[in-house]
Amino acid sequence: MSHATTHQHDVVIIGGGGAGLRAAIAIAEENPSFSVACVSKVYPMRSHTVTAEGGAAAVIKPNDSLEDHIYDTISGADWLADQDAVEYFVNRAPSEMIQLEHWGCPWSRMADGSVAVRPFGGMKIERTWFAADKTGFHMLHSLFQTTLKYGNIVRYDEHFASKLLLDDEGRCRGCAAIELRTGTVRAILGKSVIICTGGAGKAFPFTTNGAIKTGDGMAMAYHAGVALKDMEFIQYHPTGLPGTGILITEASRGEGGILVNKDGYRYLQDYDLGEALDVSDPRHPQKRAMELGPRDKLSQCFIKEKNAGRTIKTKDGDAVHLDLRHLGAAKIDKRIPFVRELARSYAGIDPVHQPIPVRPVVHYVMGGIDVDSNSATNIPGLYAAGECACVSINGANRLGSNSLTELLVFGAQAGTHAARFAMDKPDYDVSGLEAQAADEGERIRRTWFRTRTRSGSERIAVLRNELHDAMEDGAGIYRDADSLDAACEKIAELRDRYRKVVLDDHTNSFNTELTAALELSSLLDVAEAMAHSARERTESRGSHQRLDHPDRNDDDFLAHTLAFRADGGGAPRIEYRPVTITKWPPGERTYGADSGLKRPADEPGEAGEPGEPGEPS
Numbered sequence: 001m002s003h004a005t006t007h008q009h010d011v012v013i014i015g016g017g018g019a020g021l022r023a024a025i026a027i028a029e030e031n032p033s034f035s036v037a038c039v040s041k042v043y044p045m046r047s048h049t050v051t052a053e054g055g056a057a058a059v060i061k062p063n064d065s066l067e068d069h070i071y072d073t074i075s076g077a078d079w080l081a082d083q084d085a086v087e088y089f090v091n092r093a094p095s096e097m098i099q100l101e102h103w104g105c106p107w108s109r110m111a112d113g114s115v116a117v118r119p120f121g122g123m124k125i126e127r128t129w130f131a132a133d134k135t136g137f138h139m140l141h142s143l144f145q146t147t148l149k150y151g152n153i154v155r156y157d158e159h160f161a162s163k164l165l166l167d168d169e170g171r172c173r174g175c176a177a178i179e180l181r182t183g184t185v186r187a188i189l190g191k192s193v194i195i196c197t198g199g200a201g202k203a204f205p206f207t208t209n210g211a212i213k214t215g216d217g218m219a220m221a222y223h224a225g226v227a228l229k230d231m232e233f234i235q236y237h238p239t240g241l242p243g244t245g246i247l248i249t250e251a252s253r254g255e256g257g258i259l260v261n262k263d264g265y266r267y268l269q270d271y272d273l274g275e276a277l278d279v280s281d282p283r284h285p286q287k288r289a290m291e292l293g294p295r296d297k298l299s300q301c302f303i304k305e306k307n308a309g310r311t312i313k314t315k316d317g318d319a320v321h322l323d324l325r326h327l328g329a330a331k332i333d334k335r336i337p338f339v340r341e342l343a344r345s346y347a348g349i350d351p352v353h354q355p356i357p358v359r360p361v362v363h364y365v366m367g368g369i370d371v372d373s374n375s376a377t378n379i380p381g382l383y384a385a386g387e388c389a390c391v392s393i394n395g396a397n398r399l400g401s402n403s404l405t406e407l408l409v410f411g412a413q414a415g416t417h418a419a420r421f422a423m424d425k426p427d428y429d430v431s432g433l434e435a436q437a438a439d440e441g442e443r444i445r446r447t448w449f450r451t452r453t454r455s456g457s458e459r460i461a462v463l464r465n466e467l468h469d470a471m472e473d474g475a476g477i478y479r480d481a482d483s484l485d486a487a488c489e490k491i492a493e494l495r496d497r498y499r500k501v502v503l504d505d506h507t508n509s510f511n512t513e514l515t516a517a518l519e520l521s522s523l524l525d526v527a528e529a530m531a532h533s534a535r536e537r538t539e540s541r542g543s544h545q546r547l548d549h550p551d552r553n554d555d556d557f558l559a560h561t562l563a564f565r566a567d568g569g570g571a572p573r574i575e576y577r578p579v580t581i582t583k584w585p586p587g588e589r590t591y592g593a594d595s596g597l598k599r600p601a602d603e604p605g606e607a608g609e610p611g612e613p614g615e616p617s
Helices: 018-030 066-076 083-102 135-147 216-224 295-307 325-335 337-347 402-424 433-448 460-474 481-498 512-536
Strands: 002-008 011-014 036-040 153-157 159-166 172-179 184-189 192-195 234-240 258-260 312-314 317-323 356-365 368-370 382-384 559-564 573-578
Touching: 002 433, 011 018, 011 172, 011 402, 018 036, 018 135, 018 402, 036 159, 066 083, 083 135, 083 402, 135 402, 159 184, 159 216, 159 433, 159 512, 172 192, 172 433, 184 433, 192 216, 192 402, 216 368, 216 382, 216 512, 234 295, 295 317, 295 356, 325 337, 337 356, 382 402, 433 512, 460 481, 460 512, 481 512, 512 559, 512 573
Parallel strands: 002 184, 011 036, 011 192, 036 153, 192 382
Antiparallel strands: 159 172, 172 184, 234 356, 258 317, 312 317, 317 356, 559 573
8 A cells, every 4th residue: 555645626526326426516507616535446437337227217397296206206116215304305306307308318218208217116106217127327428518517626536435535524525435446544524525426225235236346435424423214125026037136126126027937827916016017008017006006016926926836947046927028029129128138148047938937136235325415425525325324215115217317416416515615614724634544544554454364364255155044044035033143143254264364466557456444344334324224123024024923013113223333343223213204194005996195184186396405494
């Protein structure tokens, strides 16, 4: 490690994906004179946003309403979403989507020129905007090229942020980051900081997430004293390719694809998800029913089919079939061409002629860094947005296509508020911050580059694989006290063994073994929060299903879980905060024939106009 160098800016953004780029644009618009640092461990166009396929949700059609979108989101979240945050999100979504089109996003169109939308799981009305089935790719391109027109956005590509820097008053003032090309540790300083580092699906073995999604931003905030909120809620997407983790987008089902078991039977009709209409029926696909039920329920149905012996055995484990053949080549090639490409390349199957084997796969972390309605943490000057944050609109289960819109709405909100914070506190005392960054560089050098003996050493891959097994076995789709106890104990053991990890590569330039070691530390942090939060929540809700506590318990657990890191490395402290309820009292989640909109009893009709950022609508 080289000695630290210092770089001063007005606002620092950690993460260069959709949320980070949208935040950068918002800051540049709020104060064009501000210097904005964008720190990313990969080139921005390699951020995980680029892999999103299906679409982004926002009300645009005359048969839709803001209230419908709000209700679908709240009920899909099993009433664990903060309703003021959901109202703000839904009200802001359409303008963000239109703005993105003005920045160049090529939304697919209907014959009359209007924006095309498709149905997605858990939504009563089709409201998912899309650009064929490469929506994230086009969104990220549009955001990235827009940032290039601002001369005040400075990119630190291929810089691995490892620690937040706080001043003597406890205010966040930047981060220490390793330049991967040289090994130099940089103190990248600002008057406020936004974390936009994405999720942590790599805590599990079978995930749609890319290798970079290791919870680094969550872990940095956790170490700085911010709670990780609702980390027990892990979303499994019901359709991943066995053996690869590659996602077959929900758009496949939105266009009319069906799920069948080994007998060719549409098994979802047996699980209170509606009636299996013939694929030629004009009402197919059905909104909020069957294959367009919410992701948590579809993933749970797979496990029940597996336990009943009705899944398909493959060399990569159990699967069911996603059948698209009835859609025909023309529709598949126009609406979901990437699905055909993926199935051909990675499963050796042409979905025009053969069904695709699929199984549930870890896709999204509903929890994350605890932020308030302004995307602010409890540390002054520190904000977060995107999957790394929990604002909370996703609750116990995220609806598909809400996440891409969330990047825009809360990326913009975080950028605006971080800029205003920096304008209100223009002082730039950097004393002590450079020393913290230098100490971080020395810690990394001392920990990883000192000479060690082979005797009793641990290897990164071994610990990571054991973590994967512990999380899949202990905190998967179904959990119980015994499995969660075992996961918690194993994570504690792995923490102890992590101290004995040895690196073979002691070079400075692009030391991928070092970054893998730092990422493993982050994964252990987030896995600890996940397992302990799940163990303490003795109910079943959304994606968190306890076999020993099968019922939802609103009396005790209509609340957010807050996991605080313990000093000294012990088990995290778990606290709870009530969910914000505005108009929609908790009710039963119903899908299929009985899934109609239930309007709030005290205020029927359309949702109101959006409020100011951070205020309930």
